[in-house]
Amino acid sequence: MAETILSKFFAGDVRSLSRLLTLVEDGHPDASRILAEVYPRARHAYRVGITGAPGAGKSTLVNLLAAQEMQSGDSVAVIAVDPTSPFTGGALLGDRIRFDYPEPKPGQKPAFFRSAASRGHTGGLARSTEEMAVLLDAFGYQRLIIESVGVGQVGLDIAEAADTTVVVLVPESGDDIQAEKAGLMEIADILVVNKADRPGAATLVDDLRQAARLRHAHRLPGWTPPVVTTRAQTGEGIADLAQQIETHRSFRLSQQGPEGMRRSRLKQVLLNLLREELRVAVNEAVGQGKLPGGRPLDGVLDEVVAGREDPFTAARTAVLRLMKGLP
């Protein structure tokens, strides 16, 4: 069955794309094989990651940006990721307003939108997002916009695994900007102040510009994240944002070349996937009554419950043994 879908997929059939996306999201047994087969063709799309706090107006911004990017003639797809879904029921994605993307030009695919929500407690969202991105890339979308709700580690990780990472803030966050900087500045290639008509916008822009200059540019030496102001409600600033993304892309290409750019993104992807695989593997080992590294869980718990060993040392020792490949 998977063979037929795959050949239709390679022939450009959108329904087969949708079916493969679902198959991959559901963790179908064929998924690994399909992805391995598709992967060599998935090497061309430029990825923009967009993140920010809930309520920053990301979804409207992303819709407008996708429409703007279609003007280049490239085919554009959006993946919207909500790592908070076990608690919000995916509401942060669900209340997204339907958006009329522009008619495609000749040779251009219609804009494609897909959401990816965490299914319960087991995780796996970084992996399924990456799998979807690979499928969309292999299908021929040249630009992927990956929108992620910026809460928690997974939201940050997913946004960081892009060629250009855009962080969206709103003026309300002005007072807390000192505290926010650590996590945000670290992953931002471009900063957006949305709802820029609100009071406090100018101060926030100034603060961000200053912070961006001081920022340790570990991602890309020589690049200072620009601060773009937008009003998603009116579309103001969207063309500027698209332009800044192009500038960042050109800068990266000139510094790193296309292979270097892909390499640095794939390093982050690999790191995200490793973290998730490890979490799954630890859960499995514990399910089988063992600590990773092989020490029986019951024996360790005996020591910890009796107060003869503390759980911090027990966890650290297990991981150290594991990382050294000791039995």
Place this chain on the structure above:
Amino acid sequence: MAETILSKFFAGDVRSLSRLLTLVEDGHPDASRILAEVYPRARHAYRVGITGAPGAGKSTLVNLLAAQEMQSGDSVAVIAVDPTSPFTGGALLGDRIRFDYPEPKPGQKPAFFRSAASRGHTGGLARSTEEMAVLLDAFGYQRLIIESVGVGQVGLDIAEAADTTVVVLVPESGDDIQAEKAGLMEIADILVVNKADRPGAATLVDDLRQAARLRHAHRLPGWTPPVVTTRAQTGEGIADLAQQIETHRSFRLSQQGPEGMRRSRLKQVLLNLLREELRVAVNEAVGQGKLPGGRPLDGVLDEVVAGREDPFTAARTAVLRLMKGLP
């Protein structure tokens, strides 16, 4: 220096407690040794984990619950954890209203409040929360309330590592309850519908009661999570919530005994710590240019960039080798 603080800590000096909490939160080099020394004394506190979506009114509820629990004569401490802090600047904790806890009775310590916010991108929040809990326990607090913003894996994990886990919902979440159930029902020992005067409260209560009955009771066979209605603004329902926590505690004690109860909590703690240690270890290995398991990162990236290997397989293989202790 640490020795002097430790002996003052054991003598009941609150300032030394505060200093040790800070020292541990900052990841001071002496932290491991101090915790190992303190750990054998930290075996008595009953831990209540409280979680729920931002805006559910948890902080007011927790303040009132702490005040209510002080009536028992036990000493009560609160740790409020915000895993979203890189994005909110800890605002979800910061806007907490100052609360006048009751005067302590003879032999009772004053209520203690402490917040724990994620410091940037590196994580470690499950660990620092647990370390704080161990210190507060060893200091003599008999009840710990651990409040955690219920977004993302870490928020859920921290709430689950308790003796009684309380999940707080508000009527707005009514429509999405189907989608929420997976993550919430799995960790809830008690369900609270806060802001119970709002429209939709009765429906939500009905839905939750039904879901709670159908729930696979893997945590504690024979226990059906009760649904408590509260209005944190007026204090309505708080005594009922405290009562349900006592009922759950008695039920667990009768089924598992004190050692069994501690054991099942410590199992979850150990799992959380393992996950975090592994994340740190993976970051370190990658920082040193290796995949966990020892394969050179550069070589793997060469294959992935060239499209000869996909990142999903590369990550999975590395983790499988690691878990088997292969070099």
